[in-house]
Amino acid sequence: MARAALRRPVQRMPAERRIADIMVAARAILTERGANDALISDIAERAGVVEGSIYRFFSNKRDLVERVVEGWYEDMLADYGAQCDGVRGARNQLRFVVHHHLASIKREPALSRIMLQEFRPAPNYRKTRLFQLNQTYSQRIVDIVKAAVATGEFRPGVSPGIVRDMIFGCIEHRIWAFLRNEGDFDPVEISDAITDLVYRALAPDTGTDSLSLALDRLDETTARLEQLTRSKPPVRARKLKS
Amino acid sequence: MARAALRRPVQRMPAERRIADIMVAARAILTERGANDALISDIAERAGVVEGSIYRFFSNKRDLVERVVEGWYEDMLADYGAQCDGVRGARNQLRFVVHHHLASIKREPALSRIMLQEFRPAPNYRKTRLFQLNQTYSQRIVDIVKAAVATGEFRPGVSPGIVRDMIFGCIEHRIWAFLRNEGDFDPVEISDAITDLVYRALAPDTGTDSLSLALDRLDETTARLEQLTRSKPPVRARKLKS
Amino acid sequence: MARAALRRPVQRMPAERRIADIMVAARAILTERGANDALISDIAERAGVVEGSIYRFFSNKRDLVERVVEGWYEDMLADYGAQCDGVRGARNQLRFVVHHHLASIKREPALSRIMLQEFRPAPNYRKTRLFQLNQTYSQRIVDIVKAAVATGEFRPGVSPGIVRDMIFGCIEHRIWAFLRNEGDFDPVEISDAITDLVYRALAPDTGTDSLSLALDRLDETTARLEQLTRSKPPVRARKLKS
Amino acid sequence: MARAALRRPVQRMPAERRIADIMVAARAILTERGANDALISDIAERAGVVEGSIYRFFSNKRDLVERVVEGWYEDMLADYGAQCDGVRGARNQLRFVVHHHLASIKREPALSRIMLQEFRPAPNYRKTRLFQLNQTYSQRIVDIVKAAVATGEFRPGVSPGIVRDMIFGCIEHRIWAFLRNEGDFDPVEISDAITDLVYRALAPDTGTDSLSLALDRLDETTARLEQLTRSKPPVRARKLKS
């Protein structure tokens, strides 16, 4: 009896709750110490379980960390999905994605770092759920670009994949100093700069010299003619600037 | 006597030669096994040296690896410097830098990986000689952009830093699959794509050639006029650029 | 299966028991080989434990050794406490402490050596539990002296600290040869000699009672007699105080 | 020729000078860093020779350190010899020796430490020249005590060896805190305290028991009266304690 009194009451909890506790604890420890210095024993202690219990739900440390980062990505995606619908126009949408990504990184530098340093370089990354999630995330850019090309907002012939890499690559380059704790960054400023550059790179070819101004008039006149004859003009025949 | 028989004849060499031997061996082992699995003992053996000798010239393993990567960077810079002078025009120069970088990575995936995974994320990276070398390398982009802005080849108001990050970030994103041994890449194709995109992003606001743009629009308007007269023109009858 | 066959059956024991086993093994190995040549791996083997298990209970080798020596000191103190109560009189008490210390050293020369050579000279010795224990031990001397001064058994004005240092310092000097394996010593003889010397050093100054006062007068009278007869008195015939 | 110009001119020096240079350098480095952290390479550099040259004159590091400490001891002995002749009286002589020892330690804590920690505990210490020198030094105490006993200044029956150990042991105990950098000490104060205590311990038997002392005095007085009456009593007719 004395022993029973001393022993911590064994908590019998639904697996889901346990898993959640462990992941919350793991995320906290990972954020505090980084992937390398986060010990399983520390995580177990913070979660209020013993080390062995973690291995009931996670096959190993990497798996645990992976699922934590996955959780973060899922939250990010959900959050993104909830907000992005109201954004209209390719430019605004691009800007929104970039800004959202930067803000997410700023909120969770430790997890960002783990993603970039541990998982992305790993041999089987492409078969990972993390890869899938990241794809889902970066696919937004591809979709936006494709749609904008279709509507004529962006010129045809652009490779959405390159655009995607350019955007995310640029973001990463910018934020490494921050991840190294060597400085801060302003998500608004960076997303503006990136969006502007990308937008210019993708905008349809235009001109504003006197000749093209003359052509503008010709254009407009033509349009009026079109209206008068009720013929259907081609979709987005021309565009000066967004 | 037995010991004497076992003892390898001591080779007395100038320090420079030894250092070179060790670095060559280290580079080979690093390439074969990666930074983590490269053992000092293996490197020593391959260099024909005893472990302790390595520590005469390198303060620790990290230092050795760092100097190997530095050596690679120095070679890259020298190689680059030797070739780039003949390249004229901002566009060509950009393309050349990007292509050179991609080709270097393709030649040394292991060292690239070490650079990206080990050194760049490290706390004091900015105080590193490696950072300096990398800066020197990426500064080329900045210089090219600035010069092109000065000559009017690029529009004013662009941030060279963002351009640099966009280019190198894009390159990195593209090559991770390759570094993971999951696929190959074509330096020419990627450098073309990047250059094109960047070039467009930086071109003066009237487009690339105002006259040809104007002609494009005249073309389109004419097509609509044609529609009005019910003559069926071929779709996109002509196109200047893709 | 082969692995299972090789693996020693895992014994699950209460922490206390394991710690005790390890400390016993460590003490044995330390005694056999000395602090420097005692390998953690040897200690682990003797304790029937794997090296890693030692580090569950001791933060490092030094910590283990320290705790072994502490244990020895605690035993000594307990043993001392159990015996000393029956000893009456400052002289006997001093003699008892000295003898007890000498006997302890004789029983554990290796641990004594470690204490004197490793721990006492260490930078933070004073913040060590070992210092505390040693203080407790040597404090006995101080207490005895103070008490004896209070009862008049020892003269007033003596510095108990110096007495303590003199006693323990003398002991150490005497036993180094033994610790060097160069000779033996007799605790009884040494404790007698030390006690005698110290006792004399601390004895009250000779008396001022009525008898001696009377003798003083006799003395003086005799002196006058001497003067009258011009005989030569012996050098330093008498002395009251130095 | 170019090579010859770069090479440091080989200095050909008398062995004695080289040895002196090396010992001076070694002493400096030992004082700065302690025996353990003093590297042969550092000593060589400071002495302006190469490591190999040290081994021409010293068989190994320990030998070098030993000879440095020997040198210090020789200086101490010479210095002592030069000063002590003027000191008269056992008490003053004792005080002088103790003070001299304390002052020497205060001047060279690093070397003192090496002596106490490295050499004295070493297995063959007694066969060491260092032991001889130390003996010579501590022998002074023995000689002083013996002489004082002979003159009657000290009582007979004292063991000079114990006195010596008591004095040097006490000194050591007092100075360990200083050697650990944890405090200072005052040579004058300590030497006074030690001398006083020792002197009292060795003073002739003026008595511990006032009655017997009184009887002693009566005895002596009676003897003198007897002398006055020309009867010859036996020398020191009776004695209470040795």
Next chain:
DNA sequence: GATGAATGAGGATTCATTCAT
């Protein structure tokens, strides 16, 4: 299901000493 004690592999690093030049 929970516990947590036990496992055990694995590698960088130091520096006194030697001896070919």
Next chain:
DNA sequence: AATGAATGAATCCTCATTCAT
């Protein structure tokens, strides 16, 4: 005699994972 490059042995410690209770 001087040089100084080369030698190489030797051991502590970590912590994810397992499995007997």
